[in-house]
Amino acid sequence: MEKLSEWTTRIALVLILVVVTLPILLGYAWLLISTFSLRTFGLMPVNARGELGGFTLRNWSFLKDPLIWQVTINTLVFALGITVGVVFLSALAGYALSRMSFPGRRFTLTLTLLLHAFPSITLLLAIYFVLRWISAVPIIGGLLGYNTLGGVTLVSTAMQLPLGIWLMKGFFDNVPWDMERAALIDGCSRLRAWWAIILPQIRPGIFALAIFSFIQGWGYYSFLIPYSFMIDQTRSTISTYLNNMISTTSPVNYGQVAAVGLFQLIPVLLFFLLAQKSLLRIFSGGTKGAA
Amino acid sequence: MRVRLNNVSKNFDGTMVVKNLNLNIEDGEFMALLGPSGCGKTTTLLMIAGIYRPSEGTIEFDGRIVNRVPAKDRHLGMVFQSYALYPHMTVYENLAFPLTIQRKPKTEIRREVIQMAEMLGLTEVLDRKPGMLSGGQQQRVALGRALIKKPRLLLFDEPLSNLDARLRVTMRAEIKRLQKELSITTIYVTHDQTEALTMADRIAVMRDGALEAVGPAEMLYERPPTLFTAEFIGHPPMNLLDVALEERGEEVYARLGALLLKIPRSRTPRRFASRVKMGIRPQHVTLARQGGYPAKVYLIEPQGNQDVIICDIEGAHVSLVAAPHHNLTMGDMVNIAFHMENAHFYESDSGRSLL
Incomplete structure (x- = not known):
């Protein structure tokens, strides 16, 4: 019983941390992905037809x-x-x-x-x-x-x-x-x-x-x-x-x-x-x- | 080196911490500054070290006024209560530091450090940082760092108070032996009367920033010139009893409540004061088989080799030292005798000796 409550507290804590950190992590993920894509749909790099693809190094040409x-x-x-x-x-x-x-x-x-x-x-x-x-x-x-x-x-x-x-x-x-x-x-x-x-x-x-x-x-x-x-x-x-x-x-x-x-x-x-x-x-x- | 303080005072933001101090320390002498915490003894030491500048008066080293000489040019070594080792340096570097500052050649520094480490038993730990040493070893490094530049004056600021009791006894002996061997003029600040009594040639007792008494240990113990000194030096502390002096014909008596204690000629006060304290050491009060005065045992403090027995007599507490195995318990009635040839008399208000 005690062990169970200990686990639930731990899971709750991790969940809270994940929820709080997620927006920041998503931001960084988007940053990383979009530098290598023509454009993105959400976190998904897409090509002109809106399908998965469109990877490019063009953004780094600077x-x-x-x-x-x-x-x-x-x-x-x-x-x-x-x-x-x-x-x-x-x-x-x-x-x-x-x-x-x-x-x-x-x-x-x-x-x-x-x-x-x-x-x-x-x-x-x-x-x-x-x-x-x-x-x-x-x-x-x-x-x-x-x-x-x-x-x-x-x-x-x-x-x-x-x-x-x-x-x-x-x-x-x-x-x-x-x-x-x-x-x-x-x-x-x-x-x-x-x-x-x-x-x-x-x-x-x-x-x-x-x-x-x-x-x-x-x-x-x-x-x-x-x-x-x-x-x-x-x-x-x-x-x-x-x-x-x-x-x-x-x-x-x-x-x-x-x-x-x-x-x-x-x-x-x-x-x-x-x-x-x-x-x-x-x-x-x-x-x-x-x- | 001879050290002389002439009317030295120090005030911090209007608070007089040291008041009009006059003190002579002879060449090679071991002088202890003894007093309770906050009596100005460390401030005095720091003025001698050149960390603080006296607000008034002069400090002389060998007849030369050094008030404005910075600490680094005073040729002295100092050991601090906290040891103040440099934590980012190894023991070797700590010991070498004063010589490095003097730009001594590397080989010479090496020789001196190794010699010092041998003398102090630190050879094994030369490569360690101070944080990895025991208290006793840190203390020795601090001592070595103070000694390595062959100072003309050695200052100690409560160097043993962070050590455990056994180590303190060993270090006490070691410091005294070193001081005698090297015969460096030494000023040693302490609040521990045992340290002062056992180590120093002379003791300067300080109280509230002023000098209370100066003299060799025996003198301060046997004939304390002031009430404060009498109270502060000696273990267990001296009994101090409010008495009235009465003259009856040729003889002088001290009245303690209903008791009349005859004062021998050698101890008769020079003059009479209205309020007098009689001081008598617990060693000079004994349990009497016959005669003496009735008293009630108030408390017994066994100390191993002896017991301190505190008795109620005439509304006062008198402690006495007795051999153990006396079979007394609290509340017992005893007879006690005062050995009046060892009594001291002080004027209560001024604290000055009447002998």
């Missing part, structure tokens, strides 16, 4: 276009730029906010949280003027100004920083003070202690932040800023490239859109497969082995 590779490299530079920028600056700022006492510390903390909650769309106009202004500065303007990959990276990094700083601060808070004191007494400067002793303790946190930042840069979330501030097609990122495909006046080839989408998904999936272990470890804390 890979032959040199522009996609240029765009991919742009996106990679963009995403990696954000990742490096966000991780480096958050690790420094988070440490300062966690460990140092300086005037305005509380204010900075509150402001950081506030900025995180601030909708970035409202800043678009102001950012436009700032980037235009940077463009006018010689040398720097060409790297970080309007309509440059650098400028867009800079702005996107800034948008990500509040969250990153808070995350890092939380991780630093969990590193015991004694460990840092020991490093100072052993002969480290504050910076050296940060680099050689404290950072290794929060490696899972750094990893997590790096992954989140990369995905933000790579995926569709960061569409708005490249879309607004980069007009050259050769400088666009995958998300703006995708957007162009949908918004052109000619009929949209959804098979091709799906193929580009899948292409965009591949690095993220790989990243997750490789990083799954470290991602899960975040929740077990960063000071494993500390007595």
